Every structure is written in C-alpha cells, then in structure tokens.
Amino acid sequence: METTTKTPGVPTLSIQNLTVSYQAKRGAVQAVRNITLDIQRGEALALIGESGSGKTTMGLSLVRLLPSNASISQGRLIYRRVDAGKPVREIDVLALKTDELRQYRWKECAMVFQAALNAFNPVLKISEQFADTSKAHGYIQGKALEERAFHLLKLVRLEPSRVWNGYAHELSGGMRQRVLIALSLLLEPQLIILDEPTTALDILTQRNIMNVLKDLRTQLDFSLIFISHDLSLAAELADRVATMYAGEIVELSDVYTTFKNPLHPYTIGLIHAVPTLAAHRDNVTSIPGSPPDLINMPTGCKFHPRCPLADERCKRDDPTLETVETVNGAEHKVACWHWKSARAKLTSER
Amino acid sequence: MKTPIIELQHVTRTFQLKRNQVITAVNDVSLSVAEGEIVCLVGESGCGKTTTGKMIVDLLKPSQGHIFYKGQDIATLKGEARKQYRLGVQLVHQDPYASLNPMRTIYQTLAAPLQHHGLTQGEAATKNRVKELLEMVDLTPVNDFLDKFPHQLSGGQRQRVSIARSLTVNPSFIVADEAVSMVDVSIRISLLNTLLKLKEKMGLAVLFITHDLALAKYFAWEGRIGVMYLGRLIELSPARQLVEKPQHPYTRVLLSSIPEADPDVTRQKKQIELRSMDVPSLLHLPTGCSFHPRCPFWEGEQCEKVVPEMVSFSDGTSAACHPVQRERAAEMVQA
Structure with a gap:
C-alpha cells in the first residue's frame, strides 16, 4: 500500500x-x-x-x-x-x-x-x-x-x-x-x-x-x-533519548536534557544507579523494588510501587506523556504527575 | 604482616587445545588477598580472569606455581584441612538462571549444604538458619521465598539466593565471577550493596571478577583493582588510584575508551589510540611485553624482548611496564 x-x-x-x-x-x-x-x-x-x-x-x-x-x-x-x-x-x-x-x-x-x-x-x-x-x-x-x-x-x-x-x-x-x-x-x-x-x-x-x-x-x-x-x-x-518503562515511553528529550535535567523519577533513578568512573561512591543509589509484572500491571502509574514520590493519585491515575515547557524551547515530554518537583526532591534527598 | 587469606605465587595455567597447540590462559600471576579485603580483577574476555578465579576455588589446578589458603598450599591439603579450605572459599556464579537447581525450592537449595555439613541440628534449626540467610541477602519477607522455585524469581532475586547459598557454609572468602552482569542496571547496585554489607558484617574477603571498571571502582572503593591482559596481571593498585591515576598504558587506554553516562564528559573524552586494533592470539603471544604491538607508549627493544616484572611503587600502586618503571625509578619499593 x-x-x-x-x-x-x-x-x-x-x-x-x-x-x-x-x-x-x-x-x-x-x-x-x-x-x-x-x-x-x-x-x-x-x-x-x-x-x-x-x-x-x-x-x-x-x-x-x-x-x-x-x-x-x-x-x-x-x-x-x-x-x-x-x-x-x-x-x-x-x-x-x-x-x-x-x-x-x-x-x-x-x-x-x-x-x-x-x-x-x-x-x-x-x-x-x-x-x-x-x-x-x-x-x-x-x-x-x-x-x-x-x-x-x-x-x-x-x-x-x-x-x-x-x-x-x-x-x-x-x-x-x-x-x-x-x-x-x-x-x-x-x-x-x-x-x-x-x-x-x-x-x-x-x-x-x-x-x-x-x-x-x-x-x-x-x-x-x-x-x-x-x-x-x-x-x-x-541525539534524543526515549526512556521506556513497563512498555511505555515515560520520558523523551534530547540527550543533554535526559542526562542533565531528567524529570521522570525513573530516568533520574536510572542515571543515579549507574556508577561512572568519576562518580563518588556515595552518589550512586539503586532503584528500590523490581520491574513490574507485565501481566498483572500495577494500577495508575506503572512506576508507583518503586517511586519515592508516589501518592494516592499516582496509584489511581496513569499519567500520559505530556509535553512540558522547557527553558530553551526544546522538546521534552514526560509521563509523571510530579514532574515539576521530582528532580528537586530526588536530588536533594541524596 | 598477617597471613593473607589467599595467596597466588607465580601461578600459570595452560590448556592443550590440539596436539601442538597450547595456550597460556594465566601467566605467572602473583596476588594476595588479605582478610576482609576486596580485590577486583578487571580485563577483557580471554584475559584469564575467570581461569584465575577457578583456580582459587580449586575447580582448576595451576600448571605451575602455588596457591595458598591461610598460608597452606592448597595442592597439599588433605582431610580436615582440605575440607576447611573447601568450605572457607566459595564461588558465586555469573548466571543465576543456570546456577540454581530448577527442581528445588529455595528452602531446599539453602538447606542442603547446611544439612550435609551438619551445620544445623534438626529441621527447626535448619529452617531458622535459612530464614536468617534470606534476611541477610535482603529477600524479605522471608516466608514468601522459602517455597518458591527459581523460575518464580527475577534474575536479581535469584542472584541473591545464589549469594545466600554461598554463605551457608560460613566462608571467609568469596569469588564472585561477573556476579551482577546478568542483572539489570537498576538493581546491580543494590546487589553489590548487599555484598558489601555482608563483607562488613562477616569480615568476608571478596575477589570480584568483572569487565566493568566503573563497577569495580564502586565495589572495591577501599580495596584494590587488578588489571589483566592476555593472561598476565599488568597493574594492581588501590581502586580509586587505579581509576584516577592509571599507570600501565593498557589501563590508560581502557579508561580512555570507556563511554560515560554523561554526554558532555563522554563526547569530550580524549581517547588514546592503540597502535593496532588486533588482539594477539593466545596461541602466538608477542615476545617481551605482550602489549607492545598495540602499546602507544612502546619504547623499542626492551619492550619487545623483555617481559616486564610487576614492580611496586611507594604510593601503593604497582605495574608491569618498562617505560613506567623507568620514569618512576625513584619511587620503586622492594617487594
């Protein structure tokens, strides 16, 4: 066709x-x-x-x-x-x-x-x-x-x-x-x-x-x-990175944004979970829990059982991939109810 | 100095392939691991790191050289002393999908060594000990895991069972061969943290075999990293020093080639070019320093003809490289 x-x-x-x-x-x-x-x-x-x-x-x-x-x-x-x-x-x-x-x-x-x-x-x-x-x-x-x-x-x-x-x-x-x-x-x-x-x-x-x-x-x-x-x-x-979790794209942005300014708690967690040559040992943390069962998926946001920011809404409603506003106008999409505060909260806790 | 828990003295292992083909998988390696110490062995495939691990747990015998467990040559151990060694040194395999018996529940897997060696008396005591072990490797709530079969667990959970199994006999030394390479990035660190916690708690010494230098640095933070190339140990230094100030040209090339999870860093990284991309065959090893045909810092005849010895320097690093030794002659210390 x-x-x-x-x-x-x-x-x-x-x-x-x-x-x-x-x-x-x-x-x-x-x-x-x-x-x-x-x-x-x-x-x-x-x-x-x-x-x-x-x-x-x-x-x-x-x-x-x-x-x-x-x-x-x-x-x-x-x-x-x-x-x-x-x-x-x-x-x-x-x-x-x-x-x-x-x-x-x-x-x-x-x-x-x-x-x-x-x-x-x-x-x-x-x-x-x-x-x-x-x-x-x-x-x-x-x-x-x-x-x-x-x-x-x-x-x-x-x-x-x-x-x-x-x-x-x-x-x-x-x-x-x-x-x-x-x-x-x-x-x-x-x-x-x-x-x-x-x-x-x-x-x-x-x-x-x-x-x-x-x-x-x-x-x-x-x-x-x-x-x-x-x-x-x-x-x-x-050039661009799409982060996948439980069969969905949860974050999509250019590569620099993904690594420097990620917004989804999973992307943030993933980047912190990989030790680099330069990283201090204390700056490496793992993501708790294990990947979801793809047959019996969690309700709401599929990442909520492992997410430190999860609340009632996350357990109930599944967020969709939304375009968020960026400083330089570059494309950045994220599927998280807490994208505005995730980065600040998750990096300050460490 | 205290007797090291494991000591390798000039250990060589060869394998006969065909009638006239002999490869030297491990070549004149000397290494000692102190009680409670972490040593990581790093290198590319075929460098002999796994063979070294297998010789330490006595799955392979050295062709030349000796391995000592608490000061005794393991080749001469007999009876009770040999049993103590076999219990004291345990191996965690790479592949948790292949290393657990699929027909046994987790309880059966963990109870078998306890019962066989008479480490617990009676069913109740065995069950308690198994629960304790599961808790140690963070498989909680333990009751959820006792009656599960390996296929009901994720890769990371299986590897935890595998670690728990190696701990059943109260070892003092663990060889972990690529123990986290089969599990997901997101849970590797938590698995390593479990190992680190156990190391602290039980005073375990660990030989961790990996190809990932960043992971080695994380795991061996207070310990040492050894780099192997074509069967030889070419550098052995405190972990952070090895990554921050590598000595041997091969280590420098490796570190300059590793991509990093940071686009700025990784795209601006200055790569050291090798003179040749071809890895020499183990069947026809180059004369002299086996890295010389690829080495960017090669300095002629000495490198081509004389095998460099491992030499220690005053800052705790050691390397087997002629140019490095010449440059740092003043810092050399007698072994």
Missing part, C-alpha cells in the same frame, strides 16, 4: 499508538503500550530502559518480526522514503503484504541484532551473504556488488580482502558486528535499528564500534534507533 505526498521535512517513521501484547499462559503480556513517536530524518534515537521494558519488542514490531504469539492490537506505522528529486513515498508498514514486507525489510529499514553470530548463515562466506541479500532484493550483482561491499566494509574499518572470503565463525565478535553493520547498509536503508549493538563486546571493541557508528552518521544519511540498557552508549551516540 503506497501513497504519495509532497511534504518536505517529514519524519522517516511515525509510530502512532502502537500497542503490542504477547499471549502467555497466565494472560496477555502488555509489552508495548500505546507508544507514539516520530523518528526524524538523520537522527539517532536511543531507547533505554531495563530488560522487560519493551525496547526489543518495539524494535521488532517496526520491521514486523514479532514472534507468532505476539499481536499488534492497535496502532499505525508510517514509513516515509525520501529520494532526491522524487516525491515522498509513504508506506503503511502494518498493511504490507508478505512480499511487500520482504522488500521493506532491509531495503527501507534494517535491523541489526544483538547476537551477531546468529545473524549469519554459518555455511555461507561473507561474500555470498552479501550476494544473497543483494539478489533477494534485485540489487546489483558481481563486480558492482563487490565494489559497493568493499566500500562499506572499509567504512566500518575492516580490511575487505580479509573478511570477504571468510566465514562468520572465523571473525571475532567485533568484526562480525561490523560486517553486519556494513551488510545492513548495503541497500541504502533510511532507517537502521540496532539492538544492543555493543553488549557482550569488550571495552576496546565497543569503543571501535561506537566510533564506526559515529563515522557512518557523518558520511551517510540514515536514521538510527538503538536499543540499549547501557546509558553510556546513549550518552555517546544519541
């Missing part, structure tokens, strides 16, 4: 009221609840939150790779492709048929998974892996493909001749991750989703991947969503 519009400066992807649940024995797991979010062209958006907060489910639903027990019960996903000199092409992702979906995946929106080894076919050489992907999408072949692939492999700081004829298992974890990033760029997608791109990698390899991603962003034009529980990765790479 395609329609054409001519609006310039439109977001690459609009997520509207997205709700995803999994069917489990005990009942429905509400993994993603009513998320509305725009991914702007060329931006890097970080989705942060603890495990079970719905980050990965949300990523998977953007490429419709959810497992069979999951269902998107509500919402719309509008992807917009912009090519120079051509009208904007709008794709309603949730309405795509199987064969259209195959074209959408990787060509428009590529997702790079956490375990890079599992993403490769173990009996194919890296060269065949590229050829396979290219063929499936009717893209260039032979010499032209090799040239393009070598160019991409160089962009991710690999020696193309060294990896081209090898198998995935012959590469180190960091090299695999970089090959996969190169492969994800092959068809010039406008949106790339990275799920925990540096988890399970060593410090120096992580640094290398981060530098590669930073480089790529200056050289190529694509939007990036990365999913991570690692706050420092978000601090390093993101």
Whole structure:
C-alpha cells in the first residue's frame, strides 16, 4: 500500500499508538503500550530502559518480526522514503503484504541484532551473504556488488580482502558486528535499528564500534534507533533519548536534557544507579523494588510501587506523556504527575 | 604482616587445545588477598580472569606455581584441612538462571549444604538458619521465598539466593565471577550493596571478577583493582588510584575508551589510540611485553624482548611496564 505526498521535512517513521501484547499462559503480556513517536530524518534515537521494558519488542514490531504469539492490537506505522528529486513515498508498514514486507525489510529499514553470530548463515562466506541479500532484493550483482561491499566494509574499518572470503565463525565478535553493520547498509536503508549493538563486546571493541557508528552518521544519511540498557552508549551516540518503562515511553528529550535535567523519577533513578568512573561512591543509589509484572500491571502509574514520590493519585491515575515547557524551547515530554518537583526532591534527598 | 587469606605465587595455567597447540590462559600471576579485603580483577574476555578465579576455588589446578589458603598450599591439603579450605572459599556464579537447581525450592537449595555439613541440628534449626540467610541477602519477607522455585524469581532475586547459598557454609572468602552482569542496571547496585554489607558484617574477603571498571571502582572503593591482559596481571593498585591515576598504558587506554553516562564528559573524552586494533592470539603471544604491538607508549627493544616484572611503587600502586618503571625509578619499593 503506497501513497504519495509532497511534504518536505517529514519524519522517516511515525509510530502512532502502537500497542503490542504477547499471549502467555497466565494472560496477555502488555509489552508495548500505546507508544507514539516520530523518528526524524538523520537522527539517532536511543531507547533505554531495563530488560522487560519493551525496547526489543518495539524494535521488532517496526520491521514486523514479532514472534507468532505476539499481536499488534492497535496502532499505525508510517514509513516515509525520501529520494532526491522524487516525491515522498509513504508506506503503511502494518498493511504490507508478505512480499511487500520482504522488500521493506532491509531495503527501507534494517535491523541489526544483538547476537551477531546468529545473524549469519554459518555455511555461507561473507561474500555470498552479501550476494544473497543483494539478489533477494534485485540489487546489483558481481563486480558492482563487490565494489559497493568493499566500500562499506572499509567504512566500518575492516580490511575487505580479509573478511570477504571468510566465514562468520572465523571473525571475532567485533568484526562480525561490523560486517553486519556494513551488510545492513548495503541497500541504502533510511532507517537502521540496532539492538544492543555493543553488549557482550569488550571495552576496546565497543569503543571501535561506537566510533564506526559515529563515522557512518557523518558520511551517510540514515536514521538510527538503538536499543540499549547501557546509558553510556546513549550518552555517546544519541541525539534524543526515549526512556521506556513497563512498555511505555515515560520520558523523551534530547540527550543533554535526559542526562542533565531528567524529570521522570525513573530516568533520574536510572542515571543515579549507574556508577561512572568519576562518580563518588556515595552518589550512586539503586532503584528500590523490581520491574513490574507485565501481566498483572500495577494500577495508575506503572512506576508507583518503586517511586519515592508516589501518592494516592499516582496509584489511581496513569499519567500520559505530556509535553512540558522547557527553558530553551526544546522538546521534552514526560509521563509523571510530579514532574515539576521530582528532580528537586530526588536530588536533594541524596 | 598477617597471613593473607589467599595467596597466588607465580601461578600459570595452560590448556592443550590440539596436539601442538597450547595456550597460556594465566601467566605467572602473583596476588594476595588479605582478610576482609576486596580485590577486583578487571580485563577483557580471554584475559584469564575467570581461569584465575577457578583456580582459587580449586575447580582448576595451576600448571605451575602455588596457591595458598591461610598460608597452606592448597595442592597439599588433605582431610580436615582440605575440607576447611573447601568450605572457607566459595564461588558465586555469573548466571543465576543456570546456577540454581530448577527442581528445588529455595528452602531446599539453602538447606542442603547446611544439612550435609551438619551445620544445623534438626529441621527447626535448619529452617531458622535459612530464614536468617534470606534476611541477610535482603529477600524479605522471608516466608514468601522459602517455597518458591527459581523460575518464580527475577534474575536479581535469584542472584541473591545464589549469594545466600554461598554463605551457608560460613566462608571467609568469596569469588564472585561477573556476579551482577546478568542483572539489570537498576538493581546491580543494590546487589553489590548487599555484598558489601555482608563483607562488613562477616569480615568476608571478596575477589570480584568483572569487565566493568566503573563497577569495580564502586565495589572495591577501599580495596584494590587488578588489571589483566592476555593472561598476565599488568597493574594492581588501590581502586580509586587505579581509576584516577592509571599507570600501565593498557589501563590508560581502557579508561580512555570507556563511554560515560554523561554526554558532555563522554563526547569530550580524549581517547588514546592503540597502535593496532588486533588482539594477539593466545596461541602466538608477542615476545617481551605482550602489549607492545598495540602499546602507544612502546619504547623499542626492551619492550619487545623483555617481559616486564610487576614492580611496586611507594604510593601503593604497582605495574608491569618498562617505560613506567623507568620514569618512576625513584619511587620503586622492594617487594
């Protein structure tokens, strides 16, 4: 399903009221609840939150790779492709048929998974892996493909001749991750989703991947969503940060605001819970309690059982993500009844 | 000086891969941990930190060198003395999803070692002790947990059970191998705080193995951090000093590469570039200092040919690096 519009400066992807649940024995797991979010062209958006907060489910639903027990019960996903000199092409992702979906995946929106080894076919050489992907999408072949692939492999700081004829298992974890990033760029997608791109990698390899991603962003034009529980990765790479809790976005702002002036008690708690190299030990505090049961959700604000500021209203009414006024006029959204006082109260107590 | 609780003297461990392939996972490591002390071992995967931990708890035997428990070589311990050592040194595993028996309730898991070693007499006493242990690891109200199975608990709660289990036999030394890496960021600190509280209360010494330097600094605040690279211990210093004033070039590179949860700090951080990104294979270790092919401060022949010894300095730091030792020659102290 395609329609054409001519609006310039439109977001690459609009997520509207997205709700995803999994069917489990005990009942429905509400993994993603009513998320509305725009991914702007060329931006890097970080989705942060603890495990079970719905980050990965949300990523998977953007490429419709959810497992069979999951269902998107509500919402719309509008992807917009912009090519120079051509009208904007709008794709309603949730309405795509199987064969259209195959074209959408990787060509428009590529997702790079956490375990890079599992993403490769173990009996194919890296060269065949590229050829396979290219063929499936009717893209260039032979010499032209090799040239393009070598160019991409160089962009991710690999020696193309060294990896081209090898198998995935012959590469180190960091090299695999970089090959996969190169492969994800092959068809010039406008949106790339990275799920925990540096988890399970060593410090120096992580640094290398981060530098590669930073480089790529200056050289190529694509939007990036990365999913991570690692706050420092978000601090390093993101333009905007969306904090997720219990399947909802509870705070959304530019990266500096998220780290310097967070308003949601959960974001504040999360930032205080991560020890940094410079931090004094006494300035690190953990968030009490444990993540909510997604089948039997707490009433009202889902964070209230762990929140030091919770009152009767928090237990009763679920706050929605509201735009708040900022000093510099930058976008800042937060879902908390106490956002005005949260920061002052939570930082003075410490 | 008091006898350290655990002491490693020139410990080496090799593994035979194929007929002609031998890798040295741990290479000439000497380290001692005092009673009630916290030491963190930090390094990248394959640096030998886990192998070191396993040798301390006697899951692996050193190929060369000796490990002493309260002054006695663990390889020579027999009978009662060996039992005392096995009880005195306990291991907390990384993965709480794999390390607990799924068929046993929490009570059964914690009661088994108590009964086996005759540490409690009778059902009532065992139950009381189990409750006490659960309280120590902050799993309260305890009655909610006794009859639960591991699958009914969250990762953080399971890891607390795992810690409680290691405490059943009243150890004096705990090896915690990446004990919090599988639990969520938001609860890591509370788990570490529980360990710290227990350390204070029971006078436990802890060897904490991690790849996260910021976490190591938090946990070993009053203790020490050791950095390993390709099987060798290359720096061992008081925790805060190691992070604030790293000595060894590898430690400096590591610290300069770690992203920080502060966009201003992390984006302005000056990174030290390595000479090579390739990690040498353990099968073909470089001669001399094994870091020299990547070291940004490499100084030629000496680094390439002579393996640097670990040397201590007057401020309590120690490092195995030729250029550092030359620069700080005046501060060197005799071991």
